[in-house]
Amino acid sequence: MHVQWLRCTHFRNYDTLEILFHPRMNLFLGNNAQGKTNILEALYCLSTTRSFRMVSEDELIQFDQTAMRLEAQLMDDHGSERVALEFKKGFGKTLYFEEKKQKRLSLILGKIPMVIFSPDDLYLVKGGPGLRRKYLDAVLWQRDLSYLADLQQYERVLKQRNALLKKKETFLEKEWQVWNRTLSQAGSRVIQRRQEVVQHLERIAEHALSELTGNQEQLTLRYLASISWNGSIDQTQQLFLEKLTQAQKEERMRQITLVGPHRDDVELILNGKSIKHFGSQGQQRTVALALKLAQLTLLGEQRSHPLVLFDDVMAELDEQRQAFFLAHLQKQGQTFLTGTSKQDFKKFLGDARVFKVDAGRVALENEGSNKN
Amino acid sequence: MSEYPASFERLIFELEKLPGIGPRSAIRLAFYILKKPVEFSTSLAQALVEAKSKIHPCRNCFNLSEGALCTICQSSRRDTSLLLVVEDPSDIVAFERTHEYQGLYHVLGGVLSPLEGKGPQDLTLNALVQRLQNNSQWKEVIVATNPTVEGDSTAFYIQQQLKPFPVKVTRIARGLPSGGDVDYADESTLLKSLEGRQTL
Numbered sequence: 189m190h191v192q193w194l195r196c197t198h199f200r201n202y203d204t205l206e207i208l209f210h211p212r213m214n215l216f217l218g219n220n221a222q223g224k225t226n227i228l229e230a231l232y233c234l235s236t237t238r239s240f241r242m243v244s245e246d247e248l249i250q251f252d253q254t255a256m257r258l259e260a261q262l263m264d265d266h267g268s269e270r271v272a273l274e275f276k277k278g279f280g281k282t283l284y285f286e287e288k289k290q291k292r293l294s295l296i297l298g299k300i301p302m303v304i305f306s307p308d309d310l311y312l313v314k315g316g317p318g319l320r321r322k323y324l325d326a327v328l329w330q331r332d333l334s335y336l337a338d339l340q341q342y343e344r345v346l347k348q349r350n351a352l353l354k355k356k357e358t359f360l361e362k363e364w365q366v367w368n369r370t371l372s373q374a375g376s377r378v379i380q381r382r383q384e385v386v387q388h389l390e391r392i393a394e395h396a397l398s399e400l401t402g403n404q405e406q407l408t409l410r411y412l413a414s415i416s417w418n419g420s421i422d423q424t425q426q427l428f429l430e431k432l433t434q435a436q437k438e439e440r441m442r443q444i445t446l447v448g449p450h451r452d453d454v455e456l457i458l459n460g461k462s463i464k465h466f467g468s469q470g471q472q473r474t475v476a477l478a479l480k481l482a483q484l485t486l487l488g489e490q491r492s493h494p495l496v497l498f499d500d501v502m503a504e505l506d507e508q509r510q511a512f513f514l515a516h517l518q519k520q521g522q523t524f525l526t527g528t529s530k531q532d533f534k535k536f537l538g539d540a541r542v543f544k545v546d547a548g549r550v551a552l553e554n555e556g557s558n559k560n
Numbered sequence: 561m562s563e564y565p566a567s568f569e570r571l572i573f574e575l576e577k578l579p580g581i582g583p584r585s586a587i588r589l590a591f592y593i594l595k596k597p598v599e600f601s602t603s604l605a606q607a608l609v610e611a612k613s614k615i616h617p618c619r620n621c622f623n624l625s626e627g628a629l630c631t632i633c634q635s636s637r638r639d640t641s642l643l644l645v646v647e648d649p650s651d652i653v654a655f656e657r658t659h660e661y662q663g664l665y666h667v668l669g670g671v672l673s674p675l676e677g678k679g680p681q682d683l684t685l686n687a688l689v690q691r692l693q694n695n696s697q698w699k700e701v702i703v704a705t706n707p708t709v710e711g712d713s714t715a716f717y718i719q720q721q722l723k724p725f726p727v728k729v730t731r732i733a734r735g736l737p738s739g740g741d742v743d744y745a746d747e748s749t750l751l752k753s754l755e756g757r758q759t760l
Contacts, residue, residue, distance in 0.1 A: 332747075334751055337746075344709045348709065352674035360680060362680065365720065366714075369713075370713045374709075
C-alpha cells in the first residue's frame with residue numbers, strides 16, 4: 189500500500205497543500221517550524237483520525253478557520269481508493285471513502301498502517317509505563333483490529349468501575365461482583381494479547397538491536413503484569429478476581445481501580461541490566477529504535493508493508509546507522525523523512541523525491557529515482 | 561434584553577430543553593409553530609398534556625400503559641411462561657414488530673451504569689424478582705439488554721439474581737445483521753458471530 193497524493197485544506201499552517209508522493213522514498217527538507225512535521229501529522233491523522241501531538245485537536249485546524257479536510261489517494265495491488273477526513277470545530281470528524289460519508293470513524297483504522305520514528309521515541313525507554321503500554325497497544329491493534337474492541341471494552345468497564353468507587357453510598361456487594369466480573373473478563377483478554385506480543389517483539393527487537401550495534405546483544409522484554417497470565421483466560425480471570433478482592437480495601441479508600449492491565453509495564457533489560465535505570469542515553473536511544481523497528485517488522489509480516497514516517501530522526505544517527513537504515517528501508521514500504529539539512533541524507537538523496545518546505549510552502553526539488 | 565417577544569422567547573426556551581434540540585433548531589421549530597393555525601398548537605399542547613397525564617408504567621412489566629396493565633399484559637393470547645427483559649419500552653415495540661415473540665416482557669428502565677449514577681436500585685430489578693416469586697409459571701427468562709459493557713453487566717446481574725428460581729435464563733445472541741455483508745461487519749461483530757455459530 190502507498191499513498192499517491194495528499195491534499196490538505198486549512199490544516200495547521202497549510203491553507204491548501206497538494207503533494208504527489210514518490211511510491212518509495214520522500215524527503216522533506218527545511219528549517220525548523222516551517223511545516224515539515226505537519227505533513228507527517230496529516231498522514232498520521234488520516235491513518236488514526238487523531239494527532240500524534242499532545243494538544244487540543246482544534247489546533248489541527250488552521251488559525252482563523254473553522255474546519256479542515258485531509259484527503260488522500262491510496263494505492264495497493266487491488267486498486268486505488270480515495271479517503272478523506274473532515275474535522276469541523278464543535279461538530280467533530282467525518283470520514284469519507286470515495287466521497288461517500290461513512291458511518292463510523294473507526295472504519296479507516298487499519299487501512300493505512302504506519303510506524304513513526306521520532307526523537308520522542310527515547311521516552312519509550314526512559315519515560316513512564318503509559319508510553320510502553322501505548323506502544324504495545326498500537327502494535328496490537330494495527331495487527332488485529334479485534335484487539336481495539338477488547339481494549340475499548342476494558343477501558344469502558346474501568347471507567348464505570350471507577351465511577352462506582354467514587355460513589356459515597358454504601359457498597360452493594362452484588363453490584364461489585366458484576367463490575368469485577370466484567371472488568372476481569374475484558375482485562376484478561378488484554379493481558380493475554382499483550383503477553384503474546386511481548387514475546388514476539390522481544391525476538392525481533394533483539395535481532396534489530398544486534399544489527400544496529402553490530403554486536404551480539406541480549407535484549408529481554410518482560411511484561412510486568414499486576415495479574416500474570418497463566419495459560420488460560422479462565423484461570424487468569426480467576427486470579428484477576430482474587431487480586432481485586434485483595435485490593436478491595438485500598439481501592440475503596442483511594443477510589444480508583446488499582447489492579448489490571450491499565451497499570452502494567454514492560455521492563456526492558458539489556459545484557460542483564462535494566463536499561464531505564466542503568467543504560468546510557470545512547471543505549472536507550474538504540475533500544476528505542478530497535479523497538480520501533482520491531483514494530484515495523486511485525487506489522488509487515490502480517491499486512492502489506494506499513495508506511496514509515498521518520499520525523500527528524502536521521503540527524504541523530506551516525507553514518508553507520510544511517511547506512512543501516514537506508515538498507516533496511518529499501519525493504520520496507522513507502523517512507524517519509526523530514527530533516528533540516530541535505531548533509532544528513534547524503535545516502536538517501538539519490539533515491540528520494542525531495543521537497544523543500546519553507547513557511548508553509550512545499551516545493552519539489554528533486555524528482556527521485558523511479559527504480560521501484 | 562431579548563430579541564423576541566417574551567412569550568416567543570419562552571417557547572424557544574422550552575423547546576430547547578428537548579434532547580437533540582439546540583438553540584437554532586428551537587428557533588426554527590418556534591417559528592414553524594407560530595406560522596401554523598392555532599388548531600395546530602392547541603392539538604400539540606393537548607397531546608403533550610394528555611400523554612403525560614394518561615400514560616403510566618404498567619404495574620406488571622413497566623411498559624407504557626394507559627391503564628393499570630399494558631395491552632400485552634392484559635392479553636389472554638400471550639405465552640405466560642416466557643419473559644423477555646429489555647432496557648426500554650421502545651425495545652418492546654421492536655420485538656413486537658417481529659410478530660414472532662409471544663411471551664411477556666419486563667422493562668428495566670435502563671442498565672447498570674455508575675457513570676450515570678445508575679445502580680440496581682434505580683432499575684426495576686426488585687420487581688423482576690418479585691414477578692418470579694409470585695408465580696411459578698415461568699419457564700424461561702430471556703435477557704435482551706444491548707450488547708454493550710453495561711448491557712452485559714446488567715445481564716450478568718440478572719442471572720445472579722435469578723439463580724434461586726427454577727427457570728432457564730438466556731441471553732439473546734449477537735452477530736451479523738440479516739441482509740448484511742460479511743465484508744462490512746466490524747471485527748468484534750464477526751468474532752461474536754463466529755463464537756455463536758451453529759451446525760447447519
